[in-house]
Amino acid sequence: MSGGFSHLDEQGSARMVDVGAKATTQRTATAKGRVHMARDTVEAIRAGGVEKGDVISVARLAGIMGAKRTAELIPLCHPLPLSSADVDLHLAEDADAVEITATCRIAAQTGVEMEALTAVSVAALTIYDMCKAVDKGMRIGDIRLVHKSGGKSGTYEAA
Amino acid sequence: MSGGFSHLDEQGSARMVDVGAKATTQRTATAKGRVHMARDTVEAIRAGGVEKGDVISVARLAGIMGAKRTAELIPLCHPLPLSSADVDLHLAEDADAVEITATCRIAAQTGVEMEALTAVSVAALTIYDMCKAVDKGMRIGDIRLVHKSGGKSGTYEAA
Amino acid sequence: MSGGFSHLDEQGSARMVDVGAKATTQRTATAKGRVHMARDTVEAIRAGGVEKGDVISVARLAGIMGAKRTAELIPLCHPLPLSSADVDLHLAEDADAVEITATCRIAAQTGVEMEALTAVSVAALTIYDMCKAVDKGMRIGDIRLVHKSGGKSGTYEAA
Amino acid sequence: MSGGFSHLDEQGSARMVDVGAKATTQRTATAKGRVHMARDTVEAIRAGGVEKGDVISVARLAGIMGAKRTAELIPLCHPLPLSSADVDLHLAEDADAVEITATCRIAAQTGVEMEALTAVSVAALTIYDMCKAVDKGMRIGDIRLVHKSGGKSGTYEAA
Amino acid sequence: MSGGFSHLDEQGSARMVDVGAKATTQRTATAKGRVHMARDTVEAIRAGGVEKGDVISVARLAGIMGAKRTAELIPLCHPLPLSSADVDLHLAEDADAVEITATCRIAAQTGVEMEALTAVSVAALTIYDMCKAVDKGMRIGDIRLVHKSGGKSGTYEAA
Amino acid sequence: MSGGFSHLDEQGSARMVDVGAKATTQRTATAKGRVHMARDTVEAIRAGGVEKGDVISVARLAGIMGAKRTAELIPLCHPLPLSSADVDLHLAEDADAVEITATCRIAAQTGVEMEALTAVSVAALTIYDMCKAVDKGMRIGDIRLVHKSGGKSGTYEAA
Numbered sequence: 001m002s003g004g005f006s007h008l009d010e011q012g013s014a015r016m017v018d019v020g021a022k023a024t025t026q027r028t029a030t031a032k033g034r035v036h037m038a039r040d041t042v043e044a045i046r047a048g049g050v051e052k053g054d055v056i057s058v059a060r061l062a063g064i065m066g067a068k069r070t071a072e073l074i075p076l077c078h079p080l081p082l083s084s085a086d087v088d089l090h091l092a093e094d095a096d097a098v099e100i101t102a103t104c105r106i107a108a109q110t111g112v113e114m115e116a117l118t119a120v121s122v123a124a125l126t127i128y129d130m131c132k133a134v135d136k137g138m139r140i141g142d143i144r145l146v147h148k149s150g151g152k153s154g155t156y157e158a159a
Numbered sequence: 160m161s162g163g164f165s166h167l168d169e170q171g172s173a174r175m176v177d178v179g180a181k182a183t184t185q186r187t188a189t190a191k192g193r194v195h196m197a198r199d200t201v202e203a204i205r206a207g208g209v210e211k212g213d214v215i216s217v218a219r220l221a222g223i224m225g226a227k228r229t230a231e232l233i234p235l236c237h238p239l240p241l242s243s244a245d246v247d248l249h250l251a252e253d254a255d256a257v258e259i260t261a262t263c264r265i266a267a268q269t270g271v272e273m274e275a276l277t278a279v280s281v282a283a284l285t286i287y288d289m290c291k292a293v294d295k296g297m298r299i300g301d302i303r304l305v306h307k308s309g310g311k312s313g314t315y316e317a318a
Numbered sequence: 319m320s321g322g323f324s325h326l327d328e329q330g331s332a333r334m335v336d337v338g339a340k341a342t343t344q345r346t347a348t349a350k351g352r353v354h355m356a357r358d359t360v361e362a363i364r365a366g367g368v369e370k371g372d373v374i375s376v377a378r379l380a381g382i383m384g385a386k387r388t389a390e391l392i393p394l395c396h397p398l399p400l401s402s403a404d405v406d407l408h409l410a411e412d413a414d415a416v417e418i419t420a421t422c423r424i425a426a427q428t429g430v431e432m433e434a435l436t437a438v439s440v441a442a443l444t445i446y447d448m449c450k451a452v453d454k455g456m457r458i459g460d461i462r463l464v465h466k467s468g469g470k471s472g473t474y475e476a477a
Numbered sequence: 478m479s480g481g482f483s484h485l486d487e488q489g490s491a492r493m494v495d496v497g498a499k500a501t502t503q504r505t506a507t508a509k510g511r512v513h514m515a516r517d518t519v520e521a522i523r524a525g526g527v528e529k530g531d532v533i534s535v536a537r538l539a540g541i542m543g544a545k546r547t548a549e550l551i552p553l554c555h556p557l558p559l560s561s562a563d564v565d566l567h568l569a570e571d572a573d574a575v576e577i578t579a580t581c582r583i584a585a586q587t588g589v590e591m592e593a594l595t596a597v598s599v600a601a602l603t604i605y606d607m608c609k610a611v612d613k614g615m616r617i618g619d620i621r622l623v624h625k626s627g628g629k630s631g632t633y634e635a636a
Numbered sequence: 637m638s639g640g641f642s643h644l645d646e647q648g649s650a651r652m653v654d655v656g657a658k659a660t661t662q663r664t665a666t667a668k669g670r671v672h673m674a675r676d677t678v679e680a681i682r683a684g685g686v687e688k689g690d691v692i693s694v695a696r697l698a699g700i701m702g703a704k705r706t707a708e709l710i711p712l713c714h715p716l717p718l719s720s721a722d723v724d725l726h727l728a729e730d731a732d733a734v735e736i737t738a739t740c741r742i743a744a745q746t747g748v749e750m751e752a753l754t755a756v757s758v759a760a761l762t763i764y765d766m767c768k769a770v771d772k773g774m775r776i777g778d779i780r781l782v783h784k785s786g787g788k789s790g791t792y793e794a795a
Numbered sequence: 796m797s798g799g800f801s802h803l804d805e806q807g808s809a810r811m812v813d814v815g816a817k818a819t820t821q822r823t824a825t826a827k828g829r830v831h832m833a834r835d836t837v838e839a840i841r842a843g844g845v846e847k848g849d850v851i852s853v854a855r856l857a858g859i860m861g862a863k864r865t866a867e868l869i870p871l872c873h874p875l876p877l878s879s880a881d882v883d884l885h886l887a888e889d890a891d892a893v894e895i896t897a898t899c900r901i902a903a904q905t906g907v908e909m910e911a912l913t914a915v916s917v918a919a920l921t922i923y924d925m926c927k928a929v930d931k932g933m934r935i936g937d938i939r940l941v942h943k944s945g946g947k948s949g950t951y952e953a954a
Contacts, residue, residue: 006292007217014217014852016859018879020821020900026497033299057375057491058166058173061552062234064493065383068548068556071863073228073281074288075221075856079863079876081556083586084495105497109878113295114288121280121299122232129233129273133165136272136307136315140192140280141300148295156295173375175382177402179344179423185656216650216852220711223652224860227707227715230386234379238386238399240715242745243654264656268401324610325535332535332693334700336720338662338741351617376484376491380552387550389704391599392606393539393697397704397717427719431613432606439598439617440550447551447591451483454590454625454633458510458598459618466613474613503815534693534809538870541811542701545866545874558874560904561813582815642928643853650853669935694802694809698870705868709917710924711857749931750924757916757935758868765869765909769801772908772943772951776828776916777936784931792931 007076016076022109027150030103031116033143035127039096041135046091056089059100059126063087066122067104067115077114082106087119089127098127101146111151117143166235175235181268186309189262190275192302194286198255200294205250215248218259218285222246225281226263226274236273241265246278248286257286260305270310276302325394334394340427345468348421349434351461353445357414359453364409374407374416377444381405384440385422385433395432400424405437407445416445419464429469435461484553493553499586504627507580508593510620512604516573518612523568533566536577536603540564543599544581544592554591559583564596566604575604578623588628594620643712652712658745663786666739667752669779671763675732677771682727692725695736695762699723702758703740703751713750718742723755725763734763737782747787753779802871811871817904822945825898826911828938830922834891836930841886851884851893854921858882861917862899862910872909877901882914884922893922896941906946912938 006017045055064085071079084105092099102119104112124140131138148156165176204214223244230238243264251258261278263271283299290297307315324335363373382403389397402423410417420437422430442458449456466474483494522532541562548556561582569576579596581589601617608615625633642653681691700721707715720741728735738755740748760776767774784792801812840850859880866874879900887894897914899907919935926933943951 007213007289013883014213014856014859015882016862016877016880018900020878020902054166054173054375057372058234058379061376061379061491062232064491065234065549065552066232067493069232072860073221073225073232074285075217075224075860076285077288078878081558081585081876082493083497083555085493087492088490105495107497108876113291114284117284117287117299121284124302125273125276125280126233126235128276129236130166132272132304136304137317138303139300140276140302141298143283143299144297145291145295158296172406173379173382174405175385175400175403177423179401179425213852216849217856220650220853220856223650224708224711226652231383234383237401240399240717240744241652242656242714244652246651247649264654266656267399325531325607331724332531332697332700333723334703334718334721336741338719338743372484372491376552380550383552384550390701391539391543391546391550392603393535393542393701394603395606396719399717426717431609432602435602435605435617439602442620443591443594443598444551444553446594447554448484450590450622454622455635456621457618458594458620459616461601461617462615463609463613476614531693534690535697538694538697538809541809542867542870544811558876558903559811560815560873562811564810565808582813584815643849643925650849690802690809694870698868701870702868709857709861709864709868710921711853711860712921713924749927750920753920753923753935757920760938761909761912761916762869762871764912765872766802768908768940772940773953774939775936776912776938777934779919779935780933781927781931794932 014076019078019109024107024109025150026107027111028105029111029113029116029145030147031120032146033100033120033124034097035124035138035140036097037138038135041131042091042096044134055130058130059089059123060087062126063102063119063123067119070115070118073118074114078110080106080108080112082115085119087123089123100124111148113145113148173235178237178268183266183268184309185266186270187264188270188272188275188304189306190279191305192259192279192283193256194283194297194299195256196290196297197294200290201250201255203293214289217289218248218282219246221285222261222278222282226278229274229277232277233273237269239265239267241274244278246282248282259283270307272304272307332394337396337427342425342427343468344425345429346423347429347431347434347463348465349438350464351418351438351442352415353442353456353458354415355449355456356453359449360409360414362452373448376448377407377441378405380444381420381437381441385437388433388436391436392432396428398424398426398430400433403437405441407441418442429466431463431466491553496555496586501584501586502627503584504588505582506588506590506593506622507624508597509623510577510597510601511574512601512615512617513574514615515612518608519568519573521611532607535607536566536600537564539603540579540596540600544596547592547595550595551591555587557583557585559592562596564600566600577601588625590622590625650712655714655745660743660745661786662743663747664741665747665749665752665781666783667756668782669736669756669760670733671760671774671776672733673767673774674771677767678727678732680770691766694766695725695759696723698762699738699755699759703755706751706754709754710750714746716742716744718751721755723759725759736760747784749781749784809871814873814904819902819904820945821902822906823900824906824908824911824940825942826915827941828895828915828919829892830919830933830935831892832926832933833930836926837886837891839929850925853925854884854918855882857921858897858914858918862914865910865913868913869909873905875901875903877910880914882918884918895919906943908940908943
């Protein structure tokens with residue numbers, strides 16, 4: 001290891017960390033994020049959502065499918081056969097934003113933080129894609145891990 | 160169209176917009192984003208970066224490769240044979256963060272905003288993945304389009 | 319060529335036909351298919367559909383995304399940057415079935431029949447997947463090309 | 478759950494069902510399907526098959542490879558490391574058709590019906606692709622699950 | 637540029653070269669390679685080949701499909717909609733080896749050397765995979781570009 | 796089986812071998828290969844490498860990511876959730892070449908030879924891609940398995 005960065009070997013070269021000696025335990029990770037947008041865009045999603053729900057439901061599906069492709073996107077991530085992926089999207093009550101929460105689960109030798117974070121990111125990008133014709137100024141932010149359990153490092157809860 | 164959302168047809172169903180009648184023009188898009196982290200994490204990247212450069216270079220490559228997969232991730236995006244993708248990462252001077260900028264180009268009937276935003280997102284996720292052993296509290300934010308040119312809607316510059 | 323099979327060369331070996339000398343023309347293809355199911359399953363989709371629309375909208379999205387992956391699935395298909403993909407699903411009026419119609423378009427040197435047929439197939443498989451907990455006896459059928467235009471062989475309409 | 482549809486949560490939103498609490502058992506699924514075609518097309522395949530075998534062997538391989546990509550195509554399918562995939566194709570004796578049978582196996586917490594059905598569908602689409610230069614009127618049909626064993630719901634045999 | 641390496645910018649960072657200003661011309665590339673093996677393995681392929689042809693035909697198909705995925709595998713390759721891919725395999729006359737030749741074609745702003753080389757590599761790996769139960773000592777070698785035409789740098793013929 | 800070729804069934808048709816009855820054991824495979832090039836190309840990599848390291852580090856990453864995609868490329872390979880992948884590249888001391896070594900590990904019912912060989916091949920192709928502007932005459936060779944352990948057939952060491 002090199003200064004605590006588990007993805008770098010002694011020479012600092014990138015590698016996929018060997019998790020073969022780790023215990024297989026039940027692991028869960030939850031991530032969150034937001035897409036900030038103009039009030040009119042929020043209202044347009046709300047109106048469309050009530051009637052048809054498509055912006056939210058397309059983004060949810062994209063997030064779930066994105067979680068399954070995490071190891072293809074993130075170079076040093078281990079391929080993991082996820083046992084579940086949930087993506088929830090709703091209009092924030094305290095801001096002009098869509099709030100996204102994703103939870104992934106697996107029994108494996110390594111955690112699923114990256115799967116949860118990738119699900120949030122892909123759902124957020126999909127929101128952007130579907131609304132960009134009316135609002136190019138949207139911002140994706142606050143993408144962070146909020147909970148993680150299972151594995152040697154124990155449970156993590158964001159402050 | 161349905162309330163300005165070009166991805167929804169008259170019934171509000173999701174569809175891949177027909178761009179066949181649009182002009183093929185030279186299109187460029189630039190997106191930016193940040194990964195906020197503890198000062199120690201910034202310093203660890205800086206130290207590693209000076210010596211080996213791997214955290215930054217792995218994230219750059221992941222961003223470039225992510226840009227090429229945009230249409231697989233974002234359900235209603237058109238597949239586009241990108242003519243270039245540049246991803247730049249550096250340690251921010253005004254904050255404890257890595258700043259990411261991605262620019263994509265193509266001559267096509269539709270723009271490459273999503274490719275640039277996807278490149279930034281995948282690079283940011285990769286930074287998170289590579290540093291998460293030392294810092295689980297990182298936040299990905301400020302992902303937004305900063306420039307877009309080409310196409311009927313003309314040039315867009317973020318305020 | 320070998321007996322009219324354009325994918326086989328003189329020795330009968332598989333190859334990806336050279337379309338480089340063909341004219342780039344506007345091409346359209348429409349395919350249809352059905353998922354036959356128990357009346358109760360139709361009613362459950364209808365009830366869910368009126369309220370939330372998810373079975374139909376997930377299958378529509380899967381069909382669109384499937385169309386984009388045609389060249390990865392069908393060994394000798396050319397990769398094509400589709401300019402549009404529309405997938406429509408509705409409950410058949412004359413049978414206990416979901417009816418699926420997909421239309422793909424492109425300006426290219428080869429047609430998009432396989433993209434339209436793949437969209438229908440993936441949408442049908444998704445219907446099966448989402449309803450299989452209540453009905454394992456569903457049948458996917460009647461998948462066929464109904465319309466094709468553009469290209470040297472001219473317009474095709476199914477009898 | 479919502480009306481028996483395990484892919485919809487209480488609000489009817491799509492999700493990837495959590496299979497983490499299910500037992501890991503040996504699971505098998507067999508699916509079948511047919512590609513109906515003109516007698517001349519059958520004869521051309523037969524002639525080619527005797528001499529070179531390529532139409533059938535390309536479709537078989539496409540089916541096997543398609544089975545491995547099921548979770549990428551079907552939005553709410555779990556990624557599964559298949560332990561085997563067999564795809565058999567032969568000219569039907571009772572009709573002008575190619576008959577396709579696929580069997581998939583795995584030791585896992587969820588079944589492989591979708592893998593078997595996807596293998597049949599991709600093999601069928603490949604048959605269409607390889608023969609479409611001589612026969613655009615082919616129809617893909619009768620795609621159904623014929624056998625399933627393993628898992629809590631027990632063995633299923635099509636009527 | 638940095639010392640003639642077109643993939644590195646002035647700071648030596650990896651990037652996907654901008655080919656947007658290059659002329660779209662007809663481009664062809666041919667690559668070759670060999671899989672060296674024990675005489676008995678050659679004979680087993682030959683015997684199987686005469687009867688069923690599967691080792692050779694599976695490898696051919698894998699090579700064609702691999703060519704289509706070049707831009708996913710090689711980080712800085714441009715995605716290109718290939719207009720043709722031919723892969724030929726035969727038992728070498730002068731050695732105990734399978735000889736592989738791949739030719740790719742496209743009208744594009746950049747060449748298809750990498751597609752031809754990838755096709756050869758994937759076909760070779762497939763030969764290895766199919767024969768490894770009887771011969772683990774096989775060697776893949778002599779993979780090189782033998783011909784390239786189209787583009788500003790003109791025609792290249794291997795010495 | 797047919798003449799020792801485990802990928803062919805009694806009729807010689809391709810199939811994905813059923814590994815369901817095999818024991819899950821810890822498996823390791825190491826493969827090697829070389830990219831032969833002009834002395835000037837070696838020197839250019841060395842110079843670039845000392846300063847920035849990018850040619851080598853891009854190829855290393857491509858090899859690791861390639862290992863994860865083995866089952867998509869090699870038609871009859873089983874999908875395997877790798878527990879580690881290491882790719883090492885260095886300038887050979889005895890020749891004008893880059894030497895590549897890849898080691899993959901997993902606890903599974905089948906081995907990871909193909910993953911190690913694919914990692915070497917993709918890293919080699921990436922070296923070619925990054926240096927081809929200065930040297931089209933490079934040759935990829937000597938790709939072979941050097942070590943394999945785990946599984947019923949026991950440990951294999953190349954002569």
